[in-house]
Amino acid sequence: xxxxxxxxxxxxxRLTAEAKHTLTAAAQAQRRSLSEFVLESALRRAEETLADxxxxxxxxxxxxxxxxxxxxxxxxxxxxxxLLEEPGVFAHGKQA
Numbered sequence: 707x708x709x710x711x712x713x714x715x716x717x718x719x720r721l722t723a724e725a726k727h728t729l730t731a732a733a734q735a736q737r738r739s740l741s742e743f744v745l746e747s748a749l750r751r752a753e754e755t756l757a758d759x760x761x762x763x764x765x766x767x768x769x770x771x772x773x774x775x776x777x778x779x780x781x782x783x784x785x786x787x788x789l790l791e792e793p794g795v796f797a798h799g800k801q802a
Contacts, residue, residue, distance in 0.1 A: 719744075 721729075733743035764772060 729744060730740055733740045736743060738746070
């Protein structure tokens, strides 16, 4: 048997009677409690959402183009250089 995890946080949720009925039916179909079903489902969806922001995959030709862009020397962007060299509006000292 898996060790019991001490859950100390609580999440309150408002939902329609129809949504609760659907969730309850799904939980019963998997022989899980409603809380267990909702928690596992929400965590699985959260992990999928975060994975989209941590890992990305490209076909080989696009991967090679991506790596080439990373390896290429930086382009000279005079307007950006000027912007970064000018004192900002919050800079201390004399204002232009």
